[in-house]
Amino acid sequence: MGSEGAGIATPSGIFEFLMESQRWKREGFVSFQRSQLEQLLRHARNHVPFYQTRLDCLFDRFGNIDWEKWREVPILTRAEVAAHHEALQARELPPGHGKTKVMTTSGSTGLPISVRFTRLLTDAGQAADWRAQANWKMDWSKPLFYWERVPQDRAPPPDKPIGQWGPPARNGETRGAAHIADSEIALASRMQWMRAVGARYLFSQGNFAMAAALALSGSNDHYPLHVIQIHGISADESFRALARKAFGASIMAMYSSKEAGRMAHQCPACSNYHVNAEMVHLEILDDRNEPCPPGVPGRVVVTSFFNAAQPFIRYEQGDIATWEKDCVCGTPLPVLRSIDGRIYHLFRRRDGTAYAPQVMDEFRAVLGATLWQFVQTSADEILVRYMPAQARDPERETAFARLLKDILREDYSIRFETVSAVPLTAGGKYIKYLYAADGPRPAA
Numbered sequence: 023m024g025s026e027g028a029g030i031a032t033p034s035g036i037f038e039f040l041m042e043s044q045r046w047k048r049e050g051f052v053s054f055q056r057s058q059l060e061q062l063l064r065h066a067r068n069h070v071p072f073y074q075t076r077l078d079c080l081f082d083r084f085g086n087i088d089w090e091k092w093r094e095v096p097i098l099t100r101a102e103v104a105a106h107h108e109a110l111q112a113r114e115l116p117p118g119h120g121k122t123k124v125m126t127t128s129g130s131t132g133l134p135i136s137v138r139f140t141r142l143l144t145d146a147g148q149a150a151d152w153r154a155q156a157n158w159k160m161d162w163s164k165p166l167f168y169w170e171r172v173p174q175d176r177a178p179p180p181d182k183p184i185g186q187w188g189p190p191a192r193n194g195e196t197r198g199a200a201h202i203a204d205s206e207i208a209l210a211s212r213m214q215w216m217r218a219v220g221a222r223y224l225f226s227q228g229n230f231a232m233a234a235a236l237a238l239s240g241s242n243d244h245y246p247l248h249v250i251q252i253h254g255i256s257a258d259e260s261f262r263a264l265a266r267k268a269f270g271a272s273i274m275a276m277y278s279s280k281e282a283g284r285m286a287h288q289c290p291a292c293s294n295y296h297v298n299a300e301m302v303h304l305e306i307l308d309d310r311n312e313p314c315p316p317g318v319p320g321r322v323v324v325t326s327f328f329n330a331a332q333p334f335i336r337y338e339q340g341d342i343a344t345w346e347k348d349c350v351c352g353t354p355l356p357v358l359r360s361i362d363g364r365i366y367h368l369f370r371r372r373d374g375t376a377y378a379p380q381v382m383d384e385f386r387a388v389l390g391a392t393l394w395q396f397v398q399t400s401a402d403e404i405l406v407r408y409m410p411a412q413a414r415d416p417e418r419e420t421a422f423a424r425l426l427k428d429i430l431r432e433d434y435s436i437r438f439e440t441v442s443a444v445p446l447t448a449g450g451k452y453i454k455y456l457y458a459a460d461g462p463r464p465a466a
């Protein structure tokens with residue numbers, strides 16, 4: 023990303039720019055994205071060994087970029103990132119990108135990769151969060167709570183804020199306090215703490231918020247919040263209904279990754295996601311690497327303009343998403359209808375073909391489940407792991423097994439297992455569809 027005009031390269035400067043650019047015409051983003059991509063591509067080609075020749079297809083003999091060739095740039099896989107970590111590091115950074123940090127991410131495939139990212143990427147993510155919060159009319163003067171895993175030795179004393187949140191105050195207005203609670207602390211204690219400080223907003227990994235909403239909705243307790251901003255999973259209608267019931271709150275899901283930063287935030291007017299097109303170029307591709315039209319789900323391939331330290335150019339993010347043509351709110355930003363599951367394993371039919379399972383969460387009522395997970399354990403068996411709302415009921419299981427075979431359009435044998443909690447990944451993510459049979463995981 024161009025840090026030229028270094029004035030904008032602060033979280034506040036980027037925020038002001040994002041508030042302005044979301045009023046552009048849609049066509050304006052094409053040329054803006056190309057100018058951002060061009061800077062990244064030239065930087066990568068000159069300073070990142072991995073990209074020294076990989077981008078040649080784009081450049082003519084005079085060194086000009088032919089955008090018609092964009093889709094010839096090889097897609098970067100997670101396995102390549104793991105194997106070529108050193109070669110992916112930039113030997114130098116353009117000015118204004120700031121210090122770098124390294125984080126390891128486990129991701130959906132369980133293959134850990136290290137990502138070195140710049141201050142600028144972090145700042146841009148902060149600015150994108152502020153834009154989303156502004157669009158949601160969140161009140162930065164009210165207290166916010168973070169639920170996160172906090173190492174014991176770094177836990178702040180109870181009731182003491184860790185600082186303030188929201189963009190720096192413009193007219194001397196007071197910014198609200200930001201508190202943080204370890205998500206491992208008992209829910210009752212977290213709620214008590216939130217009551218004590220009058221928190222109006224919650225920022226949390228989606229699973230923690232969902233678990234809390236489930237627990238509260240089954241009790242007489244509830245806590246009024248305005249917005250719950252979540253990351254890690256997408257929010258379907260049943261989760262949103264649960265959040266309304268337990269917290270009276272709206273869910274704002276954001277779509278982000280360590281590799282690409284903040285990619286999209288949910289629209290305040292509907293459940294679509296607005297892509298941060300000023301920060302990322304996002305493609306949705308089918309199994310022949312052709313772009314998917316609106317309404318057709320495909321693989322997310324993303325290029326972040328900001329990460330000059332370890333560029334991810336046409337990176338296969340490991341998610342499945344679907345374009346929406348336009349959003350009711352009229353945003354000029356590209357609009358995603360859905361990001362399916364976030365961690366999403368394809369299943370296999372008995373004849374070996376791969377497909378994307380889709381079981382609507384409304385059907386949980388048929389089984390009497392509060393949360394569930396579908397695991398393909400072999401070519402002909404699906405395990406339904408679930409938390410029963412009441413006592414386990416064999417008749418409900420039989421009825422749901424019939425329904426499930428219809429939905430998946432395959433005559434699997436269906437097995438049930440009740441659990442007190444659906445197991446999460448090492449990174450704390452909920453996987454609704456898990457492929458755990460022998461052999462390679464099916465790819466789209």
Ligand SMILES: [Zn+2]
Nearest residue numbers: 289349351353
């Ligand atoms: Zn919208």
